[in-house]
Amino acid sequence: MHSFRFEPAELPPETAAMRAEVREFLNDNLADYPSAMRARSWAGYDAEFSEKMGQAGFLGLTYPKEYGGHGRTAFERYVMLEEMLAAGAPVSAHWIADRQSGPLILNFGTEELKQRIVPAIARGEAFFCIGMSEPDSGSDLASIRTRATRTEGGWLINGTKVWTSGAHLVHYMIALVRTDPEAERKHDGMSQILIDLRNTDGISIRPIKNLAGEEHFNECVFEDAFVPDANLVGVEGEGWSQVMAELAFERSGPERYMSSYQLIFEMLNEVSKDTTAAGATAVGRLVAHLATLRSMSISVAAKLQAGEDPALDGSVVKELGTLFEQSIPVIAHQTLEREPSPDQGDDFGQALAYTTQAAPSFSLRGGTREIIRGIIARGLGLR
Amino acid sequence: MSGDSELRTILGDQVNRLLADRVGKNDLESAEAGAPQDKLWASIEENGLPSVLVPEDRGGVGGGWDEAEVVIRAAGKYYAPVPLVESVLAGWLLSAAGLDMPLSMISIAPVRADEALTIQRDGDGYRVTGTATRVPWGRVVEHIAAFGHCDGEAYVALVPRAAWSVEQEDRNIASEPRDSLRFDGAALAAGALSGAVDPDHLFAFGALARASQIAGALESVLEQTVQYANDRTQFGKPIGKFQAVQQELARMAGEVAAAGAAVEAGSRAADRARQSQGGDAGFELAVAKIRASEAASIVAGITHQAHGAMGFTYEHTLHFATRRLWSWRAEFGSETYWAEGLGRSLAAKGALALWPGLVDRG
Numbered sequence: 045m046h047s048f049r050f051e052p053a054e055l056p057p058e059t060a061a062m063r064a065e066v067r068e069f070l071n072d073n074l075a076d077y078p079s080a081m082r083a084r085s086w087a088g089y090d091a092e093f094s095e096k097m098g099q100a101g102f103l104g105l106t107y108p109k110e111y112g113g114h115g116r117t118a119f120e121r122y123v124m125l126e127e128m129l130a131a132g133a134p135v136s137a138h139w140i141a142d143r144q145s146g147p148l149i150l151n152f153g154t155e156e157l158k159q160r161i162v163p164a165i166a167r168g169e170a171f172f173c174i175g176m177s178e179p180d181s182g183s184d185l186a187s188i189r190t191r192a193t194r195t196e197g198g199w200l201i202n203g204t205k206v207w208t209s210g211a212h213l214v215h216y217m218i219a220l221v222r223t224d225p226e227a228e229r230k231h232d233g234m235s236q237i238l239i240d241l242r243n244t245d246g247i248s249i250r251p252i253k254n255l256a257g258e259e260h261f262n263e264c265v266f267e268d269a270f271v272p273d274a275n276l277v278g279v280e281g282e283g284w285s286q287v288m289a290e291l292a293f294e295r296s297g298p299e300r301y302m303s304s305y306q307l308i309f310e311m312l313n314e315v316s317k318d319t320t321a322a323g324a325t326a327v328g329r330l331v332a333h334l335a336t337l338r339s340m341s342i343s344v345a346a347k348l349q350a351g352e353d354p355a356l357d358g359s360v361v362k363e364l365g366t367l368f369e370q371s372i373p374v375i376a377h378q379t380l381e382r383e384p385s386p387d388q389g390d391d392f393g394q395a396l397a398y399t400t401q402a403a404p405s406f407s408l409r410g411g412t413r414e415i416i417r418g419i420i421a422r423g424l425g426l427r
Numbered sequence: 428m429s430g431d432s433e434l435r436t437i438l439g440d441q442v443n444r445l446l447a448d449r450v451g452k453n454d455l456e457s458a459e460a461g462a463p464q465d466k467l468w469a470s471i472e473e474n475g476l477p478s479v480l481v482p483e484d485r486g487g488v489g490g491g492w493d494e495a496e497v498v499i500r501a502a503g504k505y506y507a508p509v510p511l512v513e514s515v516l517a518g519w520l521l522s523a524a525g526l527d528m529p530l531s532m533i534s535i536a537p538v539r540a541d542e543a544l545t546i547q548r549d550g551d552g553y554r555v556t557g558t559a560t561r562v563p564w565g566r567v568v569e570h571i572a573a574f575g576h577c578d579g580e581a582y583v584a585l586v587p588r589a590a591w592s593v594e595q596e597d598r599n600i601a602s603e604p605r606d607s608l609r610f611d612g613a614a615l616a617a618g619a620l621s622g623a624v625d626p627d628h629l630f631a632f633g634a635l636a637r638a639s640q641i642a643g644a645l646e647s648v649l650e651q652t653v654q655y656a657n658d659r660t661q662f663g664k665p666i667g668k669f670q671a672v673q674q675e676l677a678r679m680a681g682e683v684a685a686a687g688a689a690v691e692a693g694s695r696a697a698d699r700a701r702q703s704q705g706g707d708a709g710f711e712l713a714v715a716k717i718r719a720s721e722a723a724s725i726v727a728g729i730t731h732q733a734h735g736a737m738g739f740t741y742e743h744t745l746h747f748a749t750r751r752l753w754s755w756r757a758e759f760g761s762e763t764y765w766a767e768g769l770g771r772s773l774a775a776k777g778a779l780a781l782w783p784g785l786v787d788r789g
């Protein structure tokens with residue numbers, strides 16, 4: 045059985061400078077950003093802000109310098125992320141590129157691909173989306189059907205990806221596609237391919253309104269879309285194991301418990317004005333959870349820094365983080381006698397309206413609660 | 428990784444080995460029936476475990492809270508039916524007041540937030556008066572480290588058994604003694620609490636100790652439950668192969684991990700506060716008790732569900748863990764008690780102070 049101990053780790057002193065830098069940057073660039081926008085957290089999209097972050101040297105922090113990165117530690121990156129999230133900064137444009145596409149290409153890509161793409165990610169000029177899910181393949185990701193067939197100098201992509209966050213806005217998709225339909229096991233015969241969404245024919249991208257009426261995720265249809273050979277990411281046929289490594293990055297960060305921070309902030313603001321026992325208890329309890337998740341997340345950062353595999357620990361943080369985040373709007377609703385009000389509400393009412401509607405997605409994206417618990421159960425030796 | 432101290436590792440091995448070896452079902456049952464556990468205590472004492480927080484120059488182990496935490500957690504994990512945890516706390520209090528720790532079972536009083544004892548000068552010595560309820564192991568121990576005020580100053584007195592009477596024997600739902608004691612007698616010694624210990628936080632350190640015991644018992648529950656899920660067969664396969672059971676056990680593992688992380692963070696913060704003189708670990712101690720008490724309820728529920736009727740018997744050992752979880756989550760303040768206090772202090776500082784405050788703590 046896996047040890048479920050999260051060994052305490054302290055942020056090393058050099059992170060203090062990083063924190064100060066990020067705060068100064070936020071002060072210069074985000075001081076007047078309204079609370080209702082901050083509540084969107086890492087779903088807020090602002091390409092200009094991302095570019096500024098790139099110029100300030102906050103993207104590709106842990107990437108090697110030779111690829112435009114900054115060679116900083118996992119702890120420094122952790123601190124940069126948590127400061128951005130605590131401020132509710134609009135980081136979604138570069139989020140996926142910085143978090144997982146860059147590391148994926150660095151781990152598995154050819155030298156040419158690394159040189160071509162990674163520096164642009166670190167500059168905040170190349171934004172990515174994740175092309176995994178399909179209409180008939182959600183949790184059962186290995187059942188995907190989008191095909192890449194060999195053609196002169198490259199591949200022709202046919203099929204449909206869905207729920208693709210940001211596809212209508214970003215430059216690239218890394219798609220999981222079937223390159224060998226004859227493979228015996230369904231986990232074999234898949235590959236990852238980089239698709240230039242803005243300069244490729246045969247791709248139609250249609251935003252799908254989410255329940256709050258916002259356009260965030262998309263359906264992406266590929267009809268004989270040509271992708272050159274050089275855009276194969278990693279090894280043909282190794283797509284599955286690469287995707288699993290990529291998902292470990294996706295699951296290990298502080299966004300899994302920090303994305304509703306603004307609502308805690310607004311709640312505390314209300315409780316400060318009128319401190320009832322119920323209000324104080326609710327806020328105290330939420331902050332206790334937040335502090336504990338933060339300790340656990342720093343422990344995960346320490347594992348990353350030490351080159352250990354954080355996949356299982358990341359899943360534990362995601363399990364606890366999504367339970368926590370989904371409890372926040374419920375507790376806010378039950379504690380303060382206020383109606384959520386998306387347009388005309390005050391800061392609390394708007395944050396409550398936004399987070400209430402966003403909450404169901406927390407335990408779906410990046411692997412559902414049931415899938416994450418299955419991973420933990422494997423760590424317990426039950427499967 | 429920051430790594431564990433050598434002392435912590437050694438103590439951890441020692442205490443886990445000793446208790447795994449010495450505390451079995453029969454011992455727990457006989458302890459519940461009121462039989463003294465002198466042999467177990469003797470080997471605990473031989474290993475110096477009660478004095479983990481007593482400085483070396485006072486004959487103790489000289490550990491910090493991080494080292495005490497492994498001892499206390501193991502006491503929770505093996506349900507040690509002796510006042511080990513209370514003795515550790517007593518050793519810490521006595522040392523902080525410049526007093527030596529006697530070799531015996533010791534408890535502490537008062538243990539309720541709303542109770543106080545009075546310590547008065549009496550000739551050359553001190554006299555302790557007042558009533559303390561639900562004193563852990565009150566009828567069993569030979570000494571009590573009593574906390575009280577003497578001429579407006581925070582004092583600790585080492586009180587011998589002759590100075591109190593048991594007004595009423597009581598117990599928690601795990602049948603651990605929780606007795607009402609009436610104090611009216613001379614202390615063996617007393618001393619003012621040094622500045623390193625803030626009297627307001629005594630209750631909070633009791634809470635940290637119970638939280639660590641909870642974390643230990645939770646570890647044991649997780650191990651037992653996984654084992655049971657692998658062993659118990661229904662519908663032709665181990666119940667652990669059913670996804671519904673797996674999902675609940677995964678939820679349990681998350682809670683166990685969170686409680687463990689919270690108490691380790693609490694212990695480290697307590698050590699940082701101690702080293703920085705005047706530092707304050709009140710935040711982390713509250714967090715530890717909130718998180719561990721909450722996990723206790725969730726995990727106890729899940730483990731009983733997974734164990735079926737067998738786990739509801741006295742014959743099965745599961746109740747040794749769950750009855751303690753239900754007791755300890757309430758002792759030294761429930762999660763609600765601590766959450767309200769934490770929330771009030773956060774509210775007083777205002778929302779803008781929340782994030783910087785959180786981050787400044789480490």
Ligand SMILES: Cc1cc2nc3c(=O)[nH]c(=O)nc-3n(C[C@H](O)[C@H](O)[C@H](O)COP(=O)(O)OP(=O)(O)OC[C@H]3O[C@@H](n4cnc5c(N)ncnc54)[C@H](O)[C@@H]3O)c2cc1C
Pocket residue numbers: 173174175176177178181182183184206207208209210261405408409410411412413414415670
């Ligand atoms: C806001 C949002 C953004 C997203 N962004 C992206 C993106 O950018 N790129 C991308 O590729 N995908 C994205 N997704 C898709 C996401 O990865 C999927 O929603 C997820 O993998 C689940 O797939 P599904 O929605 O098809 O649900 P299903 O797999 O159909 O699951 C439905 C329910 O059945 C349960 N279930 C399914 N199989 C099992 C099983 N074996 N055991 C137990 N329970 C099971 C699930 O846990 C769930 O509760 C996004 C989703 C959301 C909500």
